[in-house]
Amino acid sequence: MFAIYLKEINNFFSSIIAYVVIIVFLVANGVFLWLLPESNIFDFGYASLDQLFELAPWVFMFLVPAITMRSFAEERKSGTLEIILSKPVSDIQIILGKYFANLSLVLFALLPSLVYFFSVYQMASPVGNMDIGGTWGSYLGLFFLGAVYVSIGLLASSLSDNQIISFILALFICFFFYSLLDMLRGLLLISPIDPFLEYLSINTHYISMSRGVIDSRDMIYFISFSALFLFLSRLIMEKRKW
Amino acid sequence: MSVKVDSLTKIYGSQRAIDSISFEVKSGEIVGFLGPNGAGKSTTMKIISCFTLPTSGNAFVNGIDILTDPVEIRRNIGYLPEHNPLYEDMYVREYLFFIAQLHKISGSYSKRVSEMIELTGLTPERHKKIQELSKGFKQRVGIAQALIHNPDVLLLDEPTSGLDPNQVVDIRKLIVDIGKTKTVILSSHIMQEVQAMCNRVIIINEGKIVADDKTESLVAKTDKGILIQVEFKKAIKRADLNKLKGLIHAENQQGKWLLKLNDIKSREFVFEFAVQTGNTILEMSPIRENLEQVFQQITNTKQ
Numbered sequence: 001m002f003a004i005y006l007k008e009i010n011n012f013f014s015s016i017i018a019y020v021v022i023i024v025f026l027v028a029n030g031v032f033l034w035l036l037p038e039s040n041i042f043d044f045g046y047a048s049l050d051q052l053f054e055l056a057p058w059v060f061m062f063l064v065p066a067i068t069m070r071s072f073a074e075e076r077k078s079g080t081l082e083i084i085l086s087k088p089v090s091d092i093q094i095i096l097g098k099y100f101a102n103l104s105l106v107l108f109a110l111l112p113s114l115v116y117f118f119s120v121y122q123m124a125s126p127v128g129n130m131d132i133g134g135t136w137g138s139y140l141g142l143f144f145l146g147a148v149y150v151s152i153g154l155l156a157s158s159l160s161d162n163q164i165i166s167f168i169l170a171l172f173i174c175f176f177f178y179s180l181l182d183m184l185r186g187l188l189l190i191s192p193i194d195p196f197l198e199y200l201s202i203n204t205h206y207i208s209m210s211r212g213v214i215d216s217r218d219m220i221y222f223i224s225f226s227a228l229f230l231f232l233s234r235l236i237m238e239k240r241k242w
Numbered sequence: 243m244s245v246k247v248d249s250l251t252k253i254y255g256s257q258r259a260i261d262s263i264s265f266e267v268k269s270g271e272i273v274g275f276l277g278p279n280g281a282g283k284s285t286t287m288k289i290i291s292c293f294t295l296p297t298s299g300n301a302f303v304n305g306i307d308i309l310t311d312p313v314e315i316r317r318n319i320g321y322l323p324e325h326n327p328l329y330e331d332m333y334v335r336e337y338l339f340f341i342a343q344l345h346k347i348s349g350s351y352s353k354r355v356s357e358m359i360e361l362t363g364l365t366p367e368r369h370k371k372i373q374e375l376s377k378g379f380k381q382r383v384g385i386a387q388a389l390i391h392n393p394d395v396l397l398l399d400e401p402t403s404g405l406d407p408n409q410v411v412d413i414r415k416l417i418v419d420i421g422k423t424k425t426v427i428l429s430s431h432i433m434q435e436v437q438a439m440c441n442r443v444i445i446i447n448e449g450k451i452v453a454d455d456k457t458e459s460l461v462a463k464t465d466k467g468i469l470i471q472v473e474f475k476k477a478i479k480r481a482d483l484n485k486l487k488g489l490i491h492a493e494n495q496q497g498k499w500l501l502k503l504n505d506i507k508s509r510e511f512v513f514e515f516a517v518q519t520g521n522t523i524l525e526m527s528p529i530r531e532n533l534e535q536v537f538q539q540i541t542n543t544k545q
Binding site for chain 2: 002003004006007010011014015078079080082083084085086087088089090240241242
């Protein structure tokens with residue numbers, strides 16, 4: 001598993017993939033946080049990173065599928081999947097290796113944004129007058145949200161050998177669980193299952209974490225959701241045998 | 243170490259890729275898996291390498307069943323898949339190092355990678371990216387990848403396809419050298435290739451084994467008679483050909499005659515025949531028997 005992890009990480013950083021992802025994430029969020037009227041922090045007047053945490057899930061929605069789409073699609077197309085699958089590693093080791101590599105990239109994109117946190121912290125009046133618990137909770141929530149996106153992306157990538165299809169599929173599934181479920185809740189007919197939909201929605205748990213309370217229910221949700229998508233990817237990979 | 247395949251069947255949708263194939267390969271044997279495209283060679287290899295599962299039947303590597311412990315089997319197998327897939331954007335050393343890691347080989351990875359690079363003649367190309375290599379060198383990387391963990395069993399799916407003649411000779415020599423101590427199964431659709439490398443041939447067609455024999459005895463079987471193409475100056479009648487001694491079969495191909503003769507000595511009778519009928523031979527050339535003819539012969543002798 002570690003060999004696969006290292007190989008993927010090397011691949012991200014020896015090509016420009018990693019740098020593009022990190023820069024795009026920072027620039028997209030930075031523009032909204034610091035520059036654009038309406039949303040920038042100076043007009044807003046409060047020392048908080050809410051703008052960042054509101055926008056970041058949407059940026060990840062595009063970025064994460066873009067980094068995960070090649071994971072299996074490319075290997076299947078070029079036939080290299082047959083190489084690694086003929087080595088003494090199990091399917092789940094391959095999936096986890098790729099999962100953690102992609103997740104690390106999400107983490108690497110998040111880390112530099114701590115500079116934003118530090119700047120806002122310094123600008124607060126008096127210095128440090130901001131909801132620090134909430135910010136850390138949001139960061140953790142964002143990381144877990146990224147973790148679910150990555151598992152969705154891997155599933156989408158294992159479904160097709162076409163990277164564009166994988167990308168669009170992952171984008172849609174992420175959108176569905178992040179946002180669409182919330183919207184569906186408002187619809188009249190399905191109101192009895194509202195609480196269930198609310199529980200399934202990524203946004204519910206993300207918001208809950210951003211309050212600064214690390215609730216084990218949210219953690220369990222994020223971890224089990226990721227595990228579910230990884231398990232489904234494994235089932236798809238098993239399909240080659242039949 | 244041996245490979246044993248026991249009535250293996252694989253069905254893709256409605257198509258029978260292989261149909262109850264059984265054979266056994268012992269240590270030190272180089273077995274050629276011969277058949278036209280789509281005969282089921284790759285499918286058999288994919289099953290032995292535990293990439294895919296058979297619909298029914300079983301296979302054993304060193305006595306281990308592919309259904310119970312695929313990971314253990316993969317430890318003992320070196321597999322070069324068809325078309326030699328590689329991570330094109332990795333460097334040669336980096337790639338081999340990665341494969342060594344996957345195998346968790348004992349000893350220093352770096353040292354073993356260097357050994358493999360030397361063994362497969364990759365030394366001048368070792369610092370290049372795989373995508374920059376020529377096809378022959380890529381093939382060597384593929385073989386190095388299959389050999390790095392010193393496996394007992396080697397499965398090579400069309401190891402020389404797409405190479406130029408010099409590269410083919412090099413790769414063949416490499417395989418024969420390796421094969422002295424290992425069990426090697428290689429597939430090919432070229433008769434001469436198998437003849438050059440293997441001490442045993444398994445011919446497979448439409449998912450079934452049609453012949454399984456020592457290379458020499460199989461060649462002897464198919465060597466009954468030779469095939470030559472002759473162009474005469476003047477047209478000749480089929481009836482006249484009855485005078486030709488040692489003739490088995492004759493066929494007119496756009497003015498040229500395809501003659502099947504008893505043996506190689508019968509060629510002189512063709513000249514005698516030309517002289518007798520007052521004709522002149524413009525051209526006479528031997529025809530290499532292609533796989534289809536070998537198949538026809540083998541299936542005919544079986545019936």
